[in-house]
Amino acid sequence: MIAEDSGGESGRKDLLVNIRRLTIAVLDNLEEGSRNRTLDQGQKRLLSGTGSRLLRLWRRSTLKDDTVSQGAAQARKTALECEEPNGSVRS
Secondary structure: OOOOOOOHHHHHHHHHHHHHHHHHHHHHHHHHHHHHOOOOHHHHHHHHHHHHHHHHHHHHHHHHHHHHHHHHHHHHHHHHHHEOOOOOEOO
8 A cells, every 4th residue: 555645634635625726716717717708719728628637636536535435434344244242353
C-alpha cells in the first residue's frame, strides 16, 4: 500500500476544499464571461476544459475516500463475523 504524505487526512481534506473552491471560481468565470460575451471561443474552451478536469479530480478523490471507507467497513464486518460469541476467533 502506498503511504500517504505527511499531511495525512487533514491535508487531503484541505486539497479537496481547494479543488472545490477553484472549480467554483472557474465555472463562475465561464458563466459570467459567456453571459457578458467577454470571452472568445478559445477562452471558453480553456475554462470549460479546466473546469471539467477539476471536477474529475474532485470526483476521483472523493470516490477514493468512499472506497477506503467501504473497505474498512468490510474488514470490520469480516473480523466480527470471524469471532465466536465467547470472544475466541474462528479460523
